[in-house]
């Protein structure tokens with residue numbers, strides 16, 4: 067599969083099989099990720115590869131609990147439900163949507179490692195640059211994984227269980243954890259967005275402005 071097709075066919079995958087991913091594939095993917103562009107060539111990033119049984123079990127547990135907290139806080143409660151009932155719903159929903167996460171053979175953690183290359187009064191810009199670069203790095207990995215028939219999904223559920231997450235993977239305080247992703251063979255590759263998301267996809271012509279802001283194509 068070429069790069070254009072991989073970009074077109076990449077989809078967030080949330081259901082995985084336990085089929086192992088080869089060492090060679092994991093190594094190739096992290097090396098492709100790490101040749102992404104980085105602001106000032108700072109390479110303000112690192113990757114943690116989690117493949118051990120203990121690490122994977124911890125990850126599935128933390129991400130599912132973090133997911134429950136995400137759903138509890140971000141999704142509106144159904145009318146007439148108490149906060150406790152809503153929390154129970156969120157737990158059940160995360161458990162269902164992320165049900166196969168214990169099977170995921172590899173987890174990739176994309177980290178921001180500040181390098182302090184810009185003056186202190188530009189720290190915000192440095193962080194923005196670093197985070198953008200981490201995004202490019204992760205996108206390289208997502209697209210390359212798709213080309214190999216492997217599924218991924220950029221995930222931020224770790225933020226909701228951050229202290230435990232840092233402890234589990236020995237991540238120092240100054241290192242940020244913008245994204246993690248499972249890496250594995252999907253039960254099947256989604257061929258389109260779910261209908262609810264398809265409905266909210268903005269037509270590309272409304273997002274492209276010619277020459278200056280305001281001249282959107284539609």
Ligand SMILES: Cc1cc2nc3c(=O)[nH]c(=O)nc-3n(C[C@H](O)[C@H](O)[C@H](O)COP(=O)(O)O)c2cc1C
Pocket residue numbers: 076077078079080219220221222223259263
């Ligand atoms: C920065 C970022 C954070 C995301 N966080 C999560 C997440 O925590 N959990 C999750 O299941 N999906 C997450 N996603 C995946 C999006 O929900 C998904 O990309 C979007 O719905 C479009 O679907 P697609 O990736 O199949 O095109 C995230 C995506 C991005 C870019």
